[in-house]
Amino acid sequence: MNKELEHSFVTQLEANQNIVHKICRLYTNNSDAHNDLFQEITIQLWKAFPKFRGDSKFSTWMYRVALNTAITLYRKSKRTVKTQDFEGVSFKISAEAYDDTVEEQLKLMYSGVKSLNDIDKALVFLYLEDKSYREISETLGISEVNARVKMNRIKEKLRTILNP
Amino acid sequence: MDNLELLKKQWQSREQELPKLSYTDIHKMLLKKSSSIVKWIFLISIGELLFWTILAFFVPESSKAINDSIGLKTTFMVVNIVHYIIFAGFIYLFYKNYHSIKVTDTIKELMRSILNTRKTVKYFVFYNVGASILLMLAVNMFYFTKKDQLYKLMVQNYEGYGAIPQESFTSVFFISQLVISVVFVGLIILFYRVIYGILLKRLKRNYCELEKIEV
Numbered sequence: 001m002n003k004e005l006e007h008s009f010v011t012q013l014e015a016n017q018n019i020v021h022k023i024c025r026l027y028t029n030n031s032d033a034h035n036d037l038f039q040e041i042t043i044q045l046w047k048a049f050p051k052f053r054g055d056s057k058f059s060t061w062m063y064r065v066a067l068n069t070a071i072t073l074y075r076k077s078k079r080t081v082k083t084q085d086f087e088g089v090s091f092k093i094s095a096e097a098y099d100d101t102v103e104e105q106l107k108l109m110y111s112g113v114k115s116l117n118d119i120d121k122a123l124v125f126l127y128l129e130d131k132s133y134r135e136i137s138e139t140l141g142i143s144e145v146n147a148r149v150k151m152n153r154i155k156e157k158l159r160t161i162l163n164p
Numbered sequence: 165m166d167n168l169e170l171l172k173k174q175w176q177s178r179e180q181e182l183p184k185l186s187y188t189d190i191h192k193m194l195l196k197k198s199s200s201i202v203k204w205i206f207l208i209s210i211g212e213l214l215f216w217t218i219l220a221f222f223v224p225e226s227s228k229a230i231n232d233s234i235g236l237k238t239t240f241m242v243v244n245i246v247h248y249i250i251f252a253g254f255i256y257l258f259y260k261n262y263h264s265i266k267v268t269d270t271i272k273e274l275m276r277s278i279l280n281t282r283k284t285v286k287y288f289v290f291y292n293v294g295a296s297i298l299l300m301l302a303v304n305m306f307y308f309t310k311k312d313q314l315y316k317l318m319v320q321n322y323e324g325y326g327a328i329p330q331e332s333f334t335s336v337f338f339i340s341q342l343v344i345s346v347v348f349v350g351l352i353i354l355f356y357r358v359i360y361g362i363l364l365k366r367l368k369r370n371y372c373e374l375e376k377i378e379v
Binding site: 072109 | 166167168170171172174175179182183184185186187190191193194196197198199200201202204266267268269270271272273274275278363366367369370373374377378
């Protein structure tokens with residue numbers, strides 16, 4: 001039984017690992033911290049897995065546990081320096097649309113998102129993942145209206161970062 | 165186009181650049197130990213419970229003998245019984261709090277339950293420090309009213325006190341009691357500031373951020 005549970009968990013996490021990696025990228029600045037956070041999220045997911053009833057999609061449930069771990073439970077390691085590591089971040093742009101300035105802007109945008117505080121970052125992350133405001137509000141524990149208002153404010157903030 | 169929209173469009177296509185862990189990599193992680201904030205708070209809290217329990221055993225026999233003969237035996241027994249009842253109450257609350265921490269709650273609920281847990285531990289410490297101070301004050305006041313008898317008993321039990329004449333005994337004894345208490349309380353407060361300050365700083369900040377959104 002336990003083996004079965006383990007197998008089903010690891011298989012599903014393996015298939016959905018991108019979600020966790022994206023969160024780790026946003027919330028950490030180097031690969032050590034990235035792996036560290038990934039591991040902590042995996043442990044938290046595994047601990048909560050027996051109570052996962054499958055009434056929501058595995059990935060939806062994952063967003064909540066993973067973000068909770070990144071924001072609430074994870075202790076940032078002391079090594080975390082305030083530099084942003086762009087080497088791992090590049091944006092693939094289709095050949096015809098390729099444009100240096102677009103690539104530049106995307107990088108700048110991403111660094112803008114990374115510089116937001118933990119909560120704003122979670123909002124933007126869910127937004128980029130194309131989640132509805134309803135889902136965003138249910139993950140964070142705030143009302144839908146406030147999630148919308150807050151998101152608009154963040155967009156405004158990011159706009160000023162990009163066009164000072 | 166809006167830049168965030170642009171980023172959103174590219175967001176999914178970036179996925180092939182993310183690290184890829186194998187089944188075995190992930191499987192191995194299941195055996196690793198968690199190092200989450202909750203676990204640390206839990207371990208430290210257990211340490212606190214142990215600390216206050218063990219401390220009670222470190223009252224030297226001689227000072228017990230003095231208290232017995234000066235007439236505090238029954239008082240101390242009553243104080244101890246009351247203390248252990250309150251103590252048991254705290255352990256119950258403590259257990260209930262940890263049970264309520266669920267990683268599948270919303271971010272806000274989770275933060276609230278962690279902060280609540282922390283609050284219980286804080287009250288436990290306040291209670292302990294407060295009760296210690298009160299007890300110390302009461303006992304010393306009682307000692308003061310019986311200082312002649314106390315001097316005789318002290319000389320009987322500790323040889324060193326024989327060298328101190330009775331006139332200066334009162335000031336030496338009570339000043340040293342005071343200094344020890346102040347240092348003790350100071351150290352405990354410092355300890356909590358440092359330990360929980362480190363653990364909860366980010367959590368508190370994020371919680372306030374969420375509260376702000378709701379206003």
